[in-house]
Amino acid sequence: MNPTASSGRSPWPYPGPRPGDDDPAGGGQTIADVGEFELIDLVTKGLTENDQVELGPGDDAAIVRTRDGRTLCSVDILIEGVHFRRDWSSAMDIGRKAVAVNVSDIEAMGARPIGIVMGFSAPGDLSLTWVRYFIQGVREECDRAGVSLIGGDITKARDITISVTILGDVGPEGPVLRSGARPGDLVALKGRVGWAAAGLAALSRGFRTPKAVVEAQQVPQPPYGAGLEAARAGATAMIDVSDGLLGDLGHIAQRSHVTIDVHRSALGMPEPIRAVGQATGIDPYVYLLTGGEDHALAATFPPGALPEGWTVIGTVGESSTPGSWAVTVDGRPWEGRQGYDHFH
Amino acid sequence: MNPTASSGRSPWPYPGPRPGDDDPAGGGQTIADVGEFELIDLVTKGLTENDQVELGPGDDAAIVRTRDGRTLCSVDILIEGVHFRRDWSSAMDIGRKAVAVNVSDIEAMGARPIGIVMGFSAPGDLSLTWVRYFIQGVREECDRAGVSLIGGDITKARDITISVTILGDVGPEGPVLRSGARPGDLVALKGRVGWAAAGLAALSRGFRTPKAVVEAQQVPQPPYGAGLEAARAGATAMIDVSDGLLGDLGHIAQRSHVTIDVHRSALGMPEPIRAVGQATGIDPYVYLLTGGEDHALAATFPPGALPEGWTVIGTVGESSTPGSWAVTVDGRPWEGRQGYDHFH
Numbered sequence: 001m002n003p004t005a006s007s008g009r010s011p012w013p014y015p016g017p018r019p020g021d022d023d024p025a026g027g028g029q030t031i032a033d034v035g036e037f038e039l040i041d042l043v044t045k046g047l048t049e050n051d052q053v054e055l056g057p058g059d060d061a062a063i064v065r066t067r068d069g070r071t072l073c074s075v076d077i078l079i080e081g082v083h084f085r086r087d088w089s090s091a092m093d094i095g096r097k098a099v100a101v102n103v104s105d106i107e108a109m110g111a112r113p114i115g116i117v118m119g120f121s122a123p124g125d126l127s128l129t130w131v132r133y134f135i136q137g138v139r140e141e142c143d144r145a146g147v148s149l150i151g152g153d154i155t156k157a158r159d160i161t162i163s164v165t166i167l168g169d170v171g172p173e174g175p176v177l178r179s180g181a182r183p184g185d186l187v188a189l190k191g192r193v194g195w196a197a198a199g200l201a202a203l204s205r206g207f208r209t210p211k212a213v214v215e216a217q218q219v220p221q222p223p224y225g226a227g228l229e230a231a232r233a234g235a236t237a238m239i240d241v242s243d244g245l246l247g248d249l250g251h252i253a254q255r256s257h258v259t260i261d262v263h264r265s266a267l268g269m270p271e272p273i274r275a276v277g278q279a280t281g282i283d284p285y286v287y288l289l290t291g292g293e294d295h296a297l298a299a300t301f302p303p304g305a306l307p308e309g310w311t312v313i314g315t316v317g318e319s320s321t322p323g324s325w326a327v328t329v330d331g332r333p334w335e336g337r338q339g340y341d342h343f344h
Numbered sequence: 345m346n347p348t349a350s351s352g353r354s355p356w357p358y359p360g361p362r363p364g365d366d367d368p369a370g371g372g373q374t375i376a377d378v379g380e381f382e383l384i385d386l387v388t389k390g391l392t393e394n395d396q397v398e399l400g401p402g403d404d405a406a407i408v409r410t411r412d413g414r415t416l417c418s419v420d421i422l423i424e425g426v427h428f429r430r431d432w433s434s435a436m437d438i439g440r441k442a443v444a445v446n447v448s449d450i451e452a453m454g455a456r457p458i459g460i461v462m463g464f465s466a467p468g469d470l471s472l473t474w475v476r477y478f479i480q481g482v483r484e485e486c487d488r489a490g491v492s493l494i495g496g497d498i499t500k501a502r503d504i505t506i507s508v509t510i511l512g513d514v515g516p517e518g519p520v521l522r523s524g525a526r527p528g529d530l531v532a533l534k535g536r537v538g539w540a541a542a543g544l545a546a547l548s549r550g551f552r553t554p555k556a557v558v559e560a561q562q563v564p565q566p567p568y569g570a571g572l573e574a575a576r577a578g579a580t581a582m583i584d585v586s587d588g589l590l591g592d593l594g595h596i597a598q599r600s601h602v603t604i605d606v607h608r609s610a611l612g613m614p615e616p617i618r619a620v621g622q623a624t625g626i627d628p629y630v631y632l633l634t635g636g637e638d639h640a641l642a643a644t645f646p647p648g649a650l651p652e653g654w655t656v657i658g659t660v661g662e663s664s665t666p667g668s669w670a671v672t673v674d675g676r677p678w679e680g681r682q683g684y685d686h687f688h
Binding site: 061065066067070071074075076077079082105108117152155159161163165167177238240 | 405
């Protein structure tokens with residue numbers, strides 16, 4: 001690990017301003033200089049819409065069409081100083097993250113994302129350049145996930161606050177709920193766990209390496225399409241790992257009234273996470289088992305139904321008393337916190 | 345008008361704590377004392393769901409069902425210090441307002457609201473009592489409007505931030521867009537304008553009277569059901585008056601490529617608004633014509649199609665050059681601001 005150097009800096013790989021940079025290309029304009037309605041234009045100009053969007057931005061509400069009349073809806077809030085820091089993440093990264101974490105919720109239902117409505121609140125002195133790159137990030141991640149930006153609200157605030165609501169099409173395969181896991185099912189994972197948490201640990205200590213985990217913290221890489229894949233294969237329960245693997249598997253165990261045992265060796269130990277563990281003196285399995293924000297998908301499948309690219313990481317068992325549930329690691333209770341609580 | 349007295353106070357008419365009161369019944373507990381997951385329980389316990397909700401809170405996403413597969417979606421953000429003040433509005437009022445302003449957007453499309461997902465962000469030291477009353481307000485207004493609370497997200501923040509996304513069912517009558525007004529149509533209004541703005545003017549000067557306008561600022565009273573009514577009657581364009589009558593009619597004029605003339609005398613002059621005008625030295629028509637936040641519905645109708653309870657306040661005319669638009673008052677341009685811009 002190398003501490004961040006403020007001189008002799010390495011090239012910044014993103015098109016957006018480097019985190020912490022002062023508006024290198026914007027001529028110093030702020031969003032207060034252009035006003036709410038020009039900002040709305042900036043967000044909405046030249047947007048493309050997928051074929052399930054009947055009415056995009058510009059009226060009192062947007063309209064989407066679903067195949068069987070069932071529409072999924074989920075919301076996630078990102079707040080500066082709580083979910084991101086402008087000196088740790090570029091505007092592009094934050095825009096991409098805001099979309100990715102929401103798409104992941106629709107994926108976790110075994111469904112297809114359609115469109116997002118975005119609430120954007122910020123102080124008037126925020127640089128217009130920052131907002132431009134943020135919007136570019138939003139659009140790029142929307143393209144990657146196949147979703148359209150269909151509406152929103154823009155207001156003043158002390159802290160940058162991003163509220164993304166996503167709509168999805170559940171279709172005939174879904175929904176895959178948290179409540180369907182059955183004893184005998186396999187627990188499987190697609191995507192990464194622990195990377196973003198290890199990245200946060202590095203950033204918190206003033207480092208910008210290992211680069212792979214720092215970038216994982218800046219922008220998650222959810223396995224787009226894997227949710228629909230799992231639904232088609234017959235997944236019995238599914239969740240996206242946003243708060244930590246053990247905590248989120250706990251939600252499945254609780255809702256399904258089952259026990260889940262995670263096999264630690266099945267997770268492997270990625271080198272950059274091991275490195276962060278060494279540098280911080282923290283058992284690296286803490287990152288793997290309790291780190292959130294990578295937005296992997298965890299699902300349960302009947303044996304034999306596992307789709308390609310998923311890794312079996314555990315098993316579902318019968319709970320000892322009706323209605324009880326538990327999550328264990330290699331047969332034993334996990335000592336320590338299981339995930340993230342916003343107020344604890 | 346009477347300045348607010350901090351002693352000899354009048355009885356507080358709401359079940360919630362009086363604005364500014366310190367947590368009179370909560371034993372001093374904060375939301376950090378109970379944590380995120382207990383808060384979620386508090387919000388979701390005992391919720392009832394209308395028959396278009398297929399899946400409520402508790403999974404990665406909620407599911408609603410619409411009649412023809414088309415789902416409306418809109419979002420509004422309310423932020424402490426920007427959209428409300430805790431010393432001006434009770435927790436109940438703020439909860440009610442958060443729902444009302446969103447229902448109004450669905451009404452303005454000529455549609456039926458189904459459910460809301462709510463993002464709630466707050467500092468850890470916020471009193472649990474405040475949150476309880478806030479939730480009570482959310483639930484009461486949901487009941488009033490016939491919508492269900494179907495999901496959400498709870499996070500930490502410096503300022504209380506409420507993000508409400510509402511889903512609606514557009515049905516065969518709708519949608520009524522902003523773009524359908526035609527020369528010869530009548531412009532009509534249902535609901536109040538100017539009351540909330542006059543209330544804000546009073547509160548800003550330290551007054552809590554006239555009570556009627558102060559209460560209008562604390563909780564809007566949108567004319568629930570009027571949007572669907574207008575759609576059925578054949579409204580050609582519709583909008584909810586959230587930013588000010590002239591500004592919002594401007595959106596219809598712009599989208600429809602027409603001119604709109606508002607007849608000032610048709611608006612009447614409610615006594616409490618006249619009183620605020622007198623006390624502040626501001627032309628009370630400024631409140632009526634440019635004040636937002638009452639969430640009346642403004643719509644255009646072909647002559648003869650006007651439903652009961654709507655007041656004709658103007659006429660739609662041909663624009664002089666193709667693609668141009670204008671809003672006038674008694675045939676003349678309005679001098680002064682037309683509505684609210686969040687950054688100007």
